[in-house]
Amino acid sequence: NAGVTQTPKFRILKIGQSMTLQCTQDMNHNYMYWYRQDPGMGLKLIYYSVGAGITDKGEVPNGYNVSRSTTEDFPLRLELAAPSQTSVYFCASSHWDRGYTFGSGTRLTVV
């Protein structure tokens, strides 16, 4: 019973590098989300998807891209990493009207 799996758990990037945060869920949820949590702050929505092939911007999408080619996977791409992207990233999934199941997070530091 894996739920939502995020990889990697930790990563250090240099300014200007790129990387992809992986997220996969095995609950057949249509909806998937990416949030970031900055120290002492709540979670802010970066991107979300209501099904394969459909994605939309959230509150803080700049500097990120997503794709949703399958129901299970929702990777988050960071292009040209900046120190402002230092954060903890959480992926989540849900049915259309239910609460979220979160992954355990990816702690990213950009130096």
Add this chain to the structure above:
Amino acid sequence: DQQVKQNSPSLSVQEGRISILNCDYTNSMFDYFLWYKKYPAEGPTFLISISSIKDKNEDGRFTVFLNKSAKHLSLHIVPSQPGDSAVYFCAARGAAGNKLTFGGGTRVLVKP
């Protein structure tokens, strides 16, 4: 513009006593409210929720109260236990889609 606010960043309570966490919101279109609990190095986990058509929902030691006229909800934990020490997030769902807006969190410390 913070639509969901938790004005108390931290709360300390003695084991066995009541913990009361508060949350205020500004968007009257929110139709569903949830509380999540988060331990360090883990993702948030769902705790309890309430629909906007109700004013109270109870699940064991956890009760959520909703006051729509005041745009205020609260989470009561009775009795508090050391394992309740965590960060608690209030979240609200808009009428369109299933996107959640989160508050900034309240760190609860339950002292033995």
